[in-house]
Amino acid sequence: MRIAVPPLKCQGIKTHLVEWILGHVSLSESGTWIEPFMGSGVVGFNVRPPKAVFADTNLHIINLYNAIKNGQITPGIAKEFLEKEGSFLREKGEAHYYAIRERFNQTSEPLDLLFLNRSSFNGVMRFNKSGKFNVPFGHKPERFAQAYVTKIINQIRQVSQALSMYDWQFTCADFRQTLALATEKDLIYCDPPYIGRHTDYFNGWSEQDEQDLFDLLAKTKAKFIISTWHSNQYRKNLALEKYTQNFTVFTREHFYHVGASEKNRNPMLEAIVLNYDPEPQLETIELSQLALFEQKPEYHFLKINPTE
Numbered sequence: 001m002r003i004a005v006p007p008l009k010c011q012g013i014k015t016h017l018v019e020w021i022l023g024h025v026s027l028s029e030s031g032t033w034i035e036p037f038m039g040s041g042v043v044g045f046n047v048r049p050p051k052a053v054f055a056d057t058n059l060h061i062i063n064l065y066n067a068i069k070n071g072q073i074t075p076g077i078a079k080e081f082l083e084k085e086g087s088f089l090r091e092k093g094e095a096h097y098y099a100i101r102e103r104f105n106q107t108s109e110p111l112d113l114l115f116l117n118r119s120s121f122n123g124v125m126r127f128n129k130s131g132k133f134n135v136p137f138g139h140k141p142e143r144f145a146q147a148y149v150t151k152i153i154n155q156i157r158q159v160s161q162a163l164s165m166y167d168w169q170f171t172c173a174d175f176r177q178t179l180a181l182a183t184e185k186d187l188i189y190c191d192p193p194y195i196g197r198h199t200d201y202f203n204g205w206s207e208q209d210e211q212d213l214f215d216l217l218a219k220t221k222a223k224f225i226i227s228t229w230h231s232n233q234y235r236k237n238l239a240l241e242k243y244t245q246n247f248t249v250f251t252r253e254h255f256y257h258v259g260a261s262e263k264n265r266n267p268m269l270e271a272i273v274l275n276y277d278p279e280p281q282l283e284t285i286e287l288s289q290l291a292l293f294e295q296k297p298e299y300h301f302l303k304i305n306p307t308e
Contacts (some may be wrong), residue, residue, distance in 0.1 A: 003046060007114060007155040008064060009123040010040040014191060014227055017270060018046050020252055021227055024278045031185035034222070036175035037192050041065070043227070044189060045159065051167045055178040058202040064110040065170045068159055073110060075157045079149060081111045086144025089119065094137040105132040118152065119143045127202055176212060182222035190217070190226045195239065210239045218246065223276050230271035243273045250274075
């Protein structure tokens with residue numbers, strides 16, 4: 001299956017799990033896809049729902065996608081910007097990176113965020129207590145080679161084309177506000193932060209947040225899918241236990257790498273949680289032969305429930 005990768009990279013991005021998650025998606029024809037924790041948006045962008053609300057507390061992510069939506073950022077504008085700033089980066093090295101970081105922290109310019117996201121250390125997106133981007137330089141002055149710029153531009157183009165076809169809204173909001181929008185026809189997809197992991201001052205996550213999310217999902221009339229981690233060789237996700245008692249849980253193992261050595265290849269058990277049984281509503285589709293973001297057919301990643 002061909003996965004559409006978004007132009008922004010985020011910690012914990014679910015690119016490697018998209019196909020698995022898509023196999024459990026069920027959305028009614030008149031329903032809205034609701035994502036309270038947008039992050040990169042990779043799952044929703046590949047589902048391609050006709051109507052969606054993508055929300056996040058990180059206003060910079062929302063600003064970038066709204067800039068693509070309103071035409072402030074186009075593939076041509078982004079290409080010119082990245083080629084220009086990339087040439088300065090090759091010439092001046094880390095001094096230029098930190099100049100762009102300082103400028104972004106003063107102006108919140110979305111294109112600057114794109115530049116920082118793709119040239120920072122490990123592509124991390126992290127902010128300090130004052131809401132300032134604080135990731136150091138990735139030590140790759142040749143980062144924006146022509147092929148890499150073309151790759152990013154194609155990712156922006158895919159999002160832009162989807163926005164011309166579908167009713168997608170991007171909003172900066174707390175998950176509690178976003179979940180309050182859901183109706184029985186909608187599908188909520190949650191990829192919440194983990195306690196103590198993949199968090200910054202925009203998406204910090206506490207035990208109270210975890211409890212509030214569980215309480216709201218337990219009461220919602222909408223369908224929901226949660227993607228999270230189940231366990232690894234060192235520990236278990238204790239927050240997942242409350243979901244296993246009431247909802248359907250699927251698990252799948254994958255490997256992640258830390259460093260170049262084979263000894264650092266470690267298994268992780270991932271989980272998805274649903275408050276519905278997807279099996280009777282799914283149909284077999286040759287996904288590998290379909291190009292993402294193409295016009296046909298509108299629901300080739302969704303099985304519409306004809307009873308709704």
